[in-house]
Amino acid sequence: MQFGKEINSEYDLLDRLRKGDHEAFTKLYEKYSVLLIPTILRLLKSQELTEELLQKLFIKIWDSREQIDPTKSFKAYVYRIAQNMVYYSFREDSRQKRLLDFVINQKSESYSHIEEDLINKEMEDLVKAAIEKLPPKRKEVYLLFRYEEKSYKEISDLLHISTSTINDHLQKANKFLREELNKKEFVWLLFLLLSQ
Structure with missing residues (x-):
């Protein structure tokens, strides 16, 4: 690979990402964040939460970059992580809300002993x-x-x-x-x- 040569293939970008290349990371972020935003936004219904989840997702990708296999579909990998993060977010919010609702709203039952x-x-x-x-x-x-x-x-x-x-x-x-x-x-x- 020659210095300064423009690398467009995803395989090369992923290989560079594995080695800690920030430019490759930025290119992948730019490409996949545009694809992910509509899907995540539709589920979370909040631009701010969508942006925060997207940042966390790419932090995870950066942190685990050495385990990325450039021969496998990066798109499927990114979507799977996003899906798991959205699911986890819903599960945690639901669990907290149920617990707090149980504690706070139980007093309002009319036949409470x-x-x-x-x-x-x-x-x-x-x-x-x-x-x-x-x-x-x-x-x-x-x-x-x-x-x-x-x-x-x-x-x-x-x-x-x-x-x-x-x-x-x-x-x-x-x-x-x-x-x-x-x-x-x-x-x-x-x-x-x-x-x-």
């Missing part, structure tokens, strides 16, 4: 205690997003931070809360059994 009220209060207290352990800025972002239902843009305008910073805070908050609630799950189940 005293025992159920105690259990719901205990669970709600566990969630609130876990949220209180978050770092101040992360807690503020989490509360604005989850409880006040603000969009990334609204939070960005309000707190003067980037949407990628907001996303980082939310991911770390969700991970921390899951771990905290999993630790408390045994205590909660014991409380549930004792209250029956």
Whole structure:
């Protein structure tokens, strides 16, 4: 390969990417981000979330570049990663929403018994205690997003931070809360059994 020679074939770009070539990475990003954006946007229904997912996807590609096989379809590889990331995003959001809805909305049931009220209060207290352990800025972002239902843009305008910073805070908050609630799950189940 001669220096300065324009390389157009995908095989060569992938081979260069494997070796850590930033120019090859940029060309692949430009080519595939244009193809991926409409699909991801249709699923996530948010330009900001789409851009964030796309950035994360290409960070994954860069981090695992040495395992890329230039002889295999890069398009299929990229689409599979994107599909898995969207699926994981939906699964995590759904799981968090179900847990929080369960804890917060259980009190609104009209035929709630005293025992159920105690259990719901205990669970709600566990969630609130876990949220209180978050770092101040992360807690503020989490509360604005989850409880006040603000969009990334609204939070960005309000707190003067980037949407990628907001996303980082939310991911770390969700991970921390899951771990905290999993630790408390045994205590909660014991409380549930004792209250029956």
